Amino acid sequence: MISKTLMAASTRPIILAILSRGEDYGYSIIQKVKDISGGHLQWTDGMLYPVLQRMEMDGLVTSKWKLSGESRPRRYYTITEKGRKELASELVSWRNVWQALVRLTKPIPAED
Amino acid sequence: MFDLEKEIRKWKKSLQKYEVFEDGLVADIELHLRDTYNARRQAGLTEDDAFRQAVDQVGTAESIAAEYNKNRLVMLNRRSPLRPGRFMPALVWNYIKTALRAIRRQKGYSLINISGLAIGLTVCMLIVLWVADEWSFDRFNTNAGRIYRVYRNESATQKNSTSVLTPPPMAAALKKDFPEIVKATRFGYWRKQLVTYKDKSFNETRFMHADPDFFDMFSFPLIKGDSETVFLNPYSVVLTEKTAAKYFGEEDPVGKMLTVNNSFDIIVTGVIHNESLNSSLEFDLLSPFEILLKESIGEDNRDNWGFNSFGTYVMLEQSASSENLNQKLKGYLTKYAEEDTDELALQPLTDIHLFSNLGHDLRNRGDIKYFWIFSALAVFVLLIACVNFMNLTTARSANRAREVGLRKVVGAGRPQLIRQFFGESILMALFALVSALFLLEFLLPLFNNLSGKQLTSAWRNNPTLLLGFISLSLLTGISSGIYPALFLSSFKPVRVLKGTMRTSGANPLFRKVLVIFQFSLSVFLIIGTLIISRQLSYMKNIDLGFNREHIIYLSIHSELHDKYGSIRERFLQNPDVLHVTASMTLPTDIQGSPGTPTWEGRPPEAKMEIKADFVDYDYIETFKIPLVEGRSFSRKYSTDPETAFIVNEEAVRRMGLEKPAVGRRFGFWNIDGQIIGVMKDAHFQTLHQKIEPLVFKMFPGWLRRMYVKIRSNNVSATLASLEKTWEEMNLGYPFEYRFLDEEFHNLYNSEARLGKIFQSFTALAVFIACLGLFGLVSFIAEQRTKEIGIRKVLGSSTAGIVALLNQEFLKCIAAANLIAWPIAYFAMQVWLQKFAYRADIEIWIFLLSAALGLAVALLTVSLQTLRAARANPVDSLKHE
Numbered sequence: 001m002i003s004k005t006l007m008a009a010s011t012r013p014i015i016l017a018i019l020s021r022g023e024d025y026g027y028s029i030i031q032k033v034k035d036i037s038g039g040h041l042q043w044t045d046g047m048l049y050p051v052l053q054r055m056e057m058d059g060l061v062t063s064k065w066k067l068s069g070e071s072r073p074r075r076y077y078t079i080t081e082k083g084r085k086e087l088a089s090e091l092v093s094w095r096n097v098w099q100a101l102v103r104l105t106k107p108i109p110a111e112d
Numbered sequence: 113m114f115d116l117e118k119e120i121r122k123w124k125k126s127l128q129k130y131e132v133f134e135d136g137l138v139a140d141i142e143l144h145l146r147d148t149y150n151a152r153r154q155a156g157l158t159e160d161d162a163f164r165q166a167v168d169q170v171g172t173a174e175s176i177a178a179e180y181n182k183n184r185l186v187m188l189n190r191r192s193p194l195r196p197g198r199f200m201p202a203l204v205w206n207y208i209k210t211a212l213r214a215i216r217r218q219k220g221y222s223l224i225n226i227s228g229l230a231i232g233l234t235v236c237m238l239i240v241l242w243v244a245d246e247w248s249f250d251r252f253n254t255n256a257g258r259i260y261r262v263y264r265n266e267s268a269t270q271k272n273s274t275s276v277l278t279p280p281p282m283a284a285a286l287k288k289d290f291p292e293i294v295k296a297t298r299f300g301y302w303r304k305q306l307v308t309y310k311d312k313s314f315n316e317t318r319f320m321h322a323d324p325d326f327f328d329m330f331s332f333p334l335i336k337g338d339s340e341t342v343f344l345n346p347y348s349v350v351l352t353e354k355t356a357a358k359y360f361g362e363e364d365p366v367g368k369m370l371t372v373n374n375s376f377d378i379i380v381t382g383v384i385h386n387e388s389l390n391s392s393l394e395f396d397l398l399s400p401f402e403i404l405l406k407e408s409i410g411e412d413n414r415d416n417w418g419f420n421s422f423g424t425y426v427m428l429e430q431s432a433s434s435e436n437l438n439q440k441l442k443g444y445l446t447k448y449a450e451e452d453t454d455e456l457a458l459q460p461l462t463d464i465h466l467f468s469n470l471g472h473d474l475r476n477r478g479d480i481k482y483f484w485i486f487s488a489l490a491v492f493v494l495l496i497a498c499v500n501f502m503n504l505t506t507a508r509s510a511n512r513a514r515e516v517g518l519r520k521v522v523g524a525g526r527p528q529l530i531r532q533f534f535g536e537s538i539l540m541a542l543f544a545l546v547s548a549l550f551l552l553e554f555l556l557p558l559f560n561n562l563s564g565k566q567l568t569s570a571w572r573n574n575p576t577l578l579l580g581f582i583s584l585s586l587l588t589g590i591s592s593g594i595y596p597a598l599f600l601s602s603f604k605p606v607r608v609l610k611g612t613m614r615t616s617g618a619n620p621l622f623r624k625v626l627v628i629f630q631f632s633l634s635v636f637l638i639i640g641t642l643i644i645s646r647q648l649s650y651m652k653n654i655d656l657g658f659n660r661e662h663i664i665y666l667s668i669h670s671e672l673h674d675k676y677g678s679i680r681e682r683f684l685q686n687p688d689v690l691h692v693t694a695s696m697t698l699p700t701d702i703q704g705s706p707g708t709p710t711w712e713g714r715p716p717e718a719k720m721e722i723k724a725d726f727v728d729y730d731y732i733e734t735f736k737i738p739l740v741e742g743r744s745f746s747r748k749y750s751t752d753p754e755t756a757f758i759v760n761e762e763a764v765r766r767m768g769l770e771k772p773a774v775g776r777r778f779g780f781w782n783i784d785g786q787i788i789g790v791m792k793d794a795h796f797q798t799l800h801q802k803i804e805p806l807v808f809k810m811f812p813g814w815l816r817r818m819y820v821k822i823r824s825n826n827v828s829a830t831l832a833s834l835e836k837t838w839e840e841m842n843l844g845y846p847f848e849y850r851f852l853d854e855e856f857h858n859l860y861n862s863e864a865r866l867g868k869i870f871q872s873f874t875a876l877a878v879f880i881a882c883l884g885l886f887g888l889v890s891f892i893a894e895q896r897t898k899e900i901g902i903r904k905v906l907g908s909s910t911a912g913i914v915a916l917l918n919q920e921f922l923k924c925i926a927a928a929n930l931i932a933w934p935i936a937y938f939a940m941q942v943w944l945q946k947f948a949y950r951a952d953i954e955i956w957i958f959l960l961s962a963a964l965g966l967a968v969a970l971l972t973v974s975l976q977t978l979r980a981a982r983a984n985p986v987d988s989l990k991h992e
Contacts, residue, residue, distance in 0.1 A: 026140060027147040045148065046171035049140055050179030057187060075140050 002040060011043070011051055012060075013090040019061060019079040020087055026052065026075070052077060060086055114159040120145065123167060130177035132184060145170050200528075210515065211536040221508060222540070224887045225501050228880045229544035229588060232497030234551040235876060237581055238559045239490035241567050244577065246478045249390045249465035253331045255427055260434055260458035262286065262424040263470050264445075275471040278424040278456075279417045280405065283323060285448060286424070290440065292432035297323040298401050299393060300422030302408045303669045303816075306845050307397065308371040309359045315667070315848050320395035321404045321422075329427045332389065336366050337382025346402035350382040355396040373671070374844050376407055388570075392464045392474055417449035423474075425461070434458045482866065489873045492633050496877050498592035499626045500884030501537065505596040507623060507891045516600055517608035529601035537593025538586060545585035562868050564861075624924050627888070630881040631928030631965060632935075637874035638961040639936035643953060644867040647944065650951035651860055657794030659736035660699075662827065663852040666818045668694065672845055676815060682837050688823045688830040691734040694815040696726040699735070699796045700855050702806065709780040709807065711767050720766050723804055724780070726811035732758070732791065734821045742774035742789035745810055753810045755785030761793045763805035780807065798859040799949040819852065878965075882972040885921065889973045893917060893980035900980055901988035913981035918973050925969045929962040936961075 002010075018024060018032050030045050055061045060083035065073040079087070124142060127133045148169050152162035170176075215222040250256055262282065266273040283296040298321070305319045327339035334342070335353070342350050349370060356365040365380045372378060378399060386395075401422075405414050413419045428434060438458055445452040459468065466480045516529060524532075553569060560567055571577040668676050680692045697703065705724040732744035740761060745752050757778045764773045778787045793803045822830045831849070838847040857864075893900075900913055937953060944950045 027144045030144075044171035044175070045144055045169050046141060046176040047179060049137060049144075050176060050183055053137070053180065054183045054186070057183060057190075072139075072143055074143060075136075 007041070007043070010041075012055060013087060013094065014041070015048075015051065015055065016060065016079060016083050016087040016090070019077055020084060023076045023078040025077065029077075055083070059083075114163070116149070116159065116163065119163055127173045127177075130173060130180075132177050132180040133173075137180065141170060141176070203528075207532050207535055208539075210532075211539050214512070214536065215540070218508065218511075220890070221504050221887050224883050225504055225540055226544050226547065228497040228500045228883050229541055229592070230547040230551060231876055231880055232494035233541075233544055233548035233581075233585055233588060234555060235493045235873065236490045236584055237548060237552050238555065238567075239486050240577070240580060240584070241556075241571060242486060242559075242563055242565060243483060245390065245565055245567060246466060246483060249478070250392050250461050252389050252391070253329075253461065255329060255331070256462050257460075258428050258430065258432075259329055259461040260426055260428065261461060261464060262426060262456055263459055264420070265455040265457055266471075273471055275420065276423055276474070277420040277472050278422060279419045279449075280401070280409075280413055280422060281415045281417060281448070283424045283426070286426055289444075289447075290437060292429045292437060293426045294429050295325040295329045295427040297326040297329060297425050298422045299326070299425055300401070300404070302404055302421075304667050306373050307359075308374065309368065312359055313846065314358070315846060316397055318394055318396040320393075320398050321401045322398055323401050325427075326398070329425065330391075330393070332384045332386055332391075334382050335385050336364075339382075342382040343400045345379065345381070346400045346406070347376065347378045348381040348400060349378045350384055350398045351380055352384050352386050352396055354387070356380070356383050372407070376403075378403070390465075392461075392476060394474070394476055417445070417452065426458070434460070479862065482862070485866070486869065489637075489870070492637065493873060493877045493880065494588060496630050496633055496880045496884070498588060499630050500880060500887070501540065501592035502595045503623055503626050503884055504887045504891070505537075505593075506599050507888055509596070509600050512600055513603055513608045516603045517605040520603075520605040521609070526601045530597045533597035533600050534590060534593045537596065538589035541585045541589030541592070544588070545581065548585070549581070562865065562872060564865055623888070624920075627885065627921070627924045628928045628931065630884065631925050631969065632932040634874070634878045634881045635929050635932035635961050635965045636936045636939075637870070637877050638964055639932065639957060640940060641867070641870045641874045642957050642961060643936075643940045643944070643951075644863070644870055646951045646957070647947065648860065648863055648867050651799050651863075651947075651949075652857070654795070654799065654949065656796075656856075657737070657792055658699075658796075660853045660856055662824050663734065663819050663821050664831070664849040665698065665852055665855075666820070666847075666849045668816060668818045672843060673815065675841070675843060676818060679818070679838075679841065679843075682841060683820055683834060686830065686833055686837065688826065688833070689820055690823060691730050691821040692818065693730040693734045694728040694818045695731060696811070696814045696816050698817060698855060699725075699852070700798075700859055702796055704804075705780070709778060710784075711769065711779070712777040713769070714767070718767075720763070720805055722763060722780075723806045725806075725808055726814040727808045728810065728812065728815055731808065731819075732789070734819055737794055738792040739789050740792050741772055742787070744789055745808075749788075752788070753812065755783065756788040756810065757785050758789040758791060758808045759787055760791045760803070760806040762803050763807060764790055766805050778807075780809070783809075785809075795949070799947050802948040820849075878968060882968055885969060886972050886976065889917070889921065889976040893976050897980065897983070897988040900983070901985035904981075904985040905989070910978070910981045914974060914977045917977035917980065918970065921969060921973050922966065925966055926962075929958075929965060932961075933958050 014033060015029060018029050024032075026048055027045075030043060030048060033041050033043065052061065052063070056063055056077075059080060061077045061079055063075050063077050066076045067073045120142065123145070124138060127138055127141070145166050148166035149162050152165050153159065155162075157165065253259065261276060262278055263274055263276045264278060266275055278298075280298060283298045287293050287296040300322075301318075301320050305316050307314055307316045307319070324343040327334070327342065334350070337350065342348060351359070351365060359365065359370065360368060365383060368380050369377045370380065384398070405411055409419070409421075428437065441456040441458070444456055445454055459470070464474065464477070466478045466483065468477060519529060519532075556567055556569065559565075571581075668679075672679075676694060680694075683689050683692050702723045702725045704721055708719045709722055727745070729745050729747060732739065739758075742758075745756060745758070749756070757780070759773070759778070767773075769776055773787050773790050776787050778785055791806075791808075795803065796806070797804070820834065822834075834849075835847045896917070903913060903916075936958075940953060944953070
C-alpha cells in the first residue's frame with residue numbers, strides 16, 4: 001500500500017506524464033493510472049478534479065470542453081509548455097531519490 | 113425499480129449542498145460517475161451495485177469540496193484586488209452633472225472663481241497677442257532667415273560704440289567681394305522731402321531710398337507694378353497704399369508724376385501693401401537710391417567710404433553661414449578706406465526689432481525687457497486668480513466631503529477622484545475662457561491705447577493662437593486644480609461618513625500662505641506702480657536747466673534753408689514772437705561728434721568725447737540757458753561765427769581748465785578758436801544719460817531746424833498769424849510746426865507706457881485678490897455664525913467681533929507686505945538703474961503701498977464681517 005503522502009506527492013507528475021502523451025479527460029486519466037500501475041495506485045476518483053483545477057490555475061495544463069461523438073461534452077486537458085518543464089524537473093527529482101534509495105540499499109560488500 | 117437518472121439527480125443534489133461546486137465542476141464529475149457506472153455494468157454488476165460502487169469510487173462530496181475550497185482560497189489570495197478602470201466613460205456624465213451642480217449651488221463662489229480666472233486669462237491673452245505681434249516683426253519676409261544688416265563696430269575709436277550707418281558704396285562692394293552674398297541693398301533717408309501732386313503737397317518724413325535688390329530680398333507685396341521693373345528708371349517711386357490714396361484718391365497712381373522739392377519729377381511705378389505687415393523698415397515712399405546721389409548728396413559721394421549715413425542689408429546664399437562671413441569681414445573696411453579701423457558685423461534681420469541695441473538705430477523698435485516685464489505681469493495676475501480658485505475650493509471642501517466619501521466607498525480610487533476634480537477645475541477654466549474671449553474683444557481697443565499697438569481681432573482666424581488660448585486655459589485649469597484635487601481626494605471615507613471630519617476644510621495655514629502670496633504680489637505691483645509714476649513725474653518736473661516752453665520748431669530743409677534769414681526777419685516783426693533761432697539738430701537729439709577737441713594745456717594723450725551742435729545767434733537766449741561765465745554768441749563780435757565756442761561746465765571739468773575758462777584756446781573740426789562762454793549743465797538728453805561734455809558753435813550752413821519762442825498768452829492766435837506770414841511769403845512748403853516740449857515728453861514714451869500698463873495690471877491684480885479674499889471671508893463668517901451668535905449673546909460688541917474676524921486677515925496682509933517690500937525694493941532698484949537721474953526710493957512709498965493694500969483688504973473683509981457681526985444672534989442660534 002502506497003502511503004498517503006507519497007500518493008499526494010506523485011499525483012501531479014503522474015498526471016503530467018500522462019498528458020505529455022496527448023490530451024485526455026478525467027475518467028480516462030484515472031483508468032490509465034490504474035492500468036499502468038497494475039492497480040497499485042488507487043486514487044479516489046473525485047479527488048482528481050480539484051487537482052486538475054489547481055494545475056490549471058498554476059498554468060501547467062489547459063482545459064477545453066469538447067464533444068467527441070457522445071451526447072455530453074467532456075473536459076479535455078492539455079499539457080502546457082510550463083507543464084512539460086515541470087514534468088522534466090520532477091523526473092530528475094524522482095530519479096535522484098530513486099538512485100539514492102537504490103545505492104543505500106545495496107548489500108554492503110564485505111571488507112577484506 | 114432502479115432509475116439511474118433519478119439516482120444521479122439525488123447524488124448531484126448532495127454535491128450542490130457545497131457552494132464550491134460550480135455547474136461545470138459538477139458536470140465533470142457526473143460524467144466520471146456515468147463512465148464508472150457503465151464500466152461496472154459491463155463487468156456484470158447489477159444496476160444497483162454498479163451505481164453504489166461508482167459513487168464510492170468517486171468519493172464523498174465533502175472531501176472533494178474540501179479540495180476545491182483549498183483551490184478557491186489560493187485563487188482568492190492570488191487575485192489582485194478590484195481595480196476600477198482607468199477611465200470609465202459611463203461616469204463622465206455623472207462627473208459633469210456633479211460639477212455643474214457644484215457650480216450652481218454656490219453661485220457666488222463660482223462667479224468669483226470664474227470671473228477671476230476670466231480676467232487673468234484675458235490679461236494673459238492680451239499679452240500673448242502683444243508678444244506675438246512683437247515677435248512677428250520682419251518675419252513676414254520669406255527670406256528673413258537669410259537677411260542681415262551690416263553694422264559698424266566703432267570700438268576702435270570710441271568705447272562700445274556701434275552704428276548701423278554705413279557708406280553708399282558698401283552694399284555693392286560687399287556683393288562683389290563675397291560670393292555668398294547674393295543680394296544687397298542700401299536703405300536710407302536723407303531728409304524731409306516736399307512732394308507735390310497738382311495742388312496737394314506734403315512734407316514726407318518717410319521717403320526712403322533703396323536698391324533694386326530690395327524687392328528680391330524683402331517680401332513686401334506689390335499690388336501694382338512688377339518688382340523686376342519698378343526701379344528700372346532711377347526717377348521712379350513705389351508708394352504704399354495709404355500714400356497712394358493720400359495723393360491720388362481713387363485714381364490709378366501708376367504712371368503719374370510727383371514733384372519733389374519743386375525741382376525734379378518722379379514717376380509712380382508701383383504700389384505696395386504694408387499695412388498689416390510688421391516691419392522694422394518703414395517707409396511711405398520708396399525710390400531708387402540713385403536719386404539720392406543725383407539730387408541730394410551728390411554724385412561724388414557715390415564712392416565716399418567716409419559718408420556713413422545709410423543702412424546696408426545683405427542676403428546670404430541658402431547654405432552660407434553668417435558666422436563665417438563675420439570672420440571674413442574682419443578688417444574689410446581698410447581695403448577701401450585705409451584709416452577706417454572700424455569693424456563690420458552682421459545682425460540678423462529678425463533681431464532688429466527686439467534685440468538690437470546699436471547706435472543710430474531705426475526708430476520703430478521694441479524692447480525685450482518689456483517683453484519680459486509684461487509676461488511676468490500677466491503671469492502674476494493669472495497666478496492670483498488661480499490662488500483664488502485653490503483657496504475657495506479647498507475652503508468649501510467640507511461640502512464635497514460626503515460625496516468623496518461615498519465615491520470612495522463604492523469603489524472610486526484616488527486617481528479617479530483626482531481626475532474628477534481636475535475635470536471640474538478645467539471645466540471652470542473653460543467657462544472662464546469663453547468669458548475671457550468676450551472680454552478680450554472688449555478690452556482690445558483699451559489695451560491698444562495703453563500699449564500703443566494696433567492689435568486686431570485677427571486672432572480669431574489664427575489657429576495657432578486659438579489653440580494657444582485653449583491650452584492656456586487648460587493649463588490654468590490644471591494648475592489651479594492641482595491642490596484641490598489632491599486635497600479633496602485624500603479624505604478618509606470612514607471619517608467623512610461618520611461625521612468626525614473637521615468642517616473647516618483645508619489646512620488653514622496653507623490657505624493663509626496662499627493669501628499672503630496673493631497679497632505679496634499685489635503689494636509688489638502697487639509699489640512698482642508708485643515708483644514708476646514717481647520717476648515719471650520726477651522726469652517731467654525736474655528743472656532741466658533750460659526753458660523749453662512755448663517754443664515751436666520747424667524744419668528748414670532744402671530751399672527753406674536759404675530763406676531762413678528772411679523768414680526770421682518776418683517772424684520777429686510779430687510782437688508775440690520773442691526769439692527766433694536755429695540749429696542743426698533738435699536739442700533732444702544732439703549727437704556725439706567723432707574726434708577729440710584740442711584745448712589749451714591739453715596733455716598729448718588726453719581724449720574727450722563731446723557732443724556738438726551747430727547753432728545760430730540767440731540760441732542761448734531762446735532756451736534761457738544760464739551762463740556761468742562769459743557771454744553768448746553776439747553780432748557785435750565779427751569773429752563769433754568763425755572761432756567762438758560755447759561749452760558746458762562738464763566739458764570744462766573734463767578738460768581740467770581752471771577758471772576763468774573764457775578766453776582759453778579751443779579747437780575742433782580743424783577750427784582753432786576760443787571759448788567765449790560756459791553754460792550751466794543742462795539736461796538736453798534723456799534723464800537716462802548723464803550730462804556729457806557739450807559744445808556749441810555757429811555754422812550757418814548746417815542749420816536745419818528753426819525755433820520760435822512765442823509769448824505764453826494767446827498761443828493759437830500767434831500761431832495763426834505766423835501761418836499767415838508763412839503763406840504770404842509763398843515759400844512753396846507747408847507751415848508744419850511742432851512744440852518742443854512735446855518732443856521732450858516723447859523721450860519718455862516707453863516709460864509712460866510702462867507706467868500705464870503697470871497701473872492697469874495692478875488694479876486688476878488687486879481686484880482679483882480682493883475678490884478671492886471676499887469669498888474666503890464670507891465663507892469663514894458663515895462657518896462661525898454660531899460662534900458669533902454666542903459671543904454676542906454673551907455681550908460682545910459688533911466692533912469687537914469685526915475686529916476678531918479681521919485680525920486674522922490683517923496679519924496675513926502685514927506678512928505679505930514684509931515679503932513684498934524687499935523684493936520690490938530690489939526689482940525697482942534694477943529698473944531705476946536705467947536712469948542716470950532718478951527719484952530716490954523712499955520709505956513712504958512702502959508705507960503708502962502697505963496702507964493701500966491694508967485699506968483695500970480691510971474694506972473687502974469688513975463688508976462681510978460687519979454683516980456677520982450685525983446679524984441677530986437669535987437667527988443664527990435658533991435653528992440647527
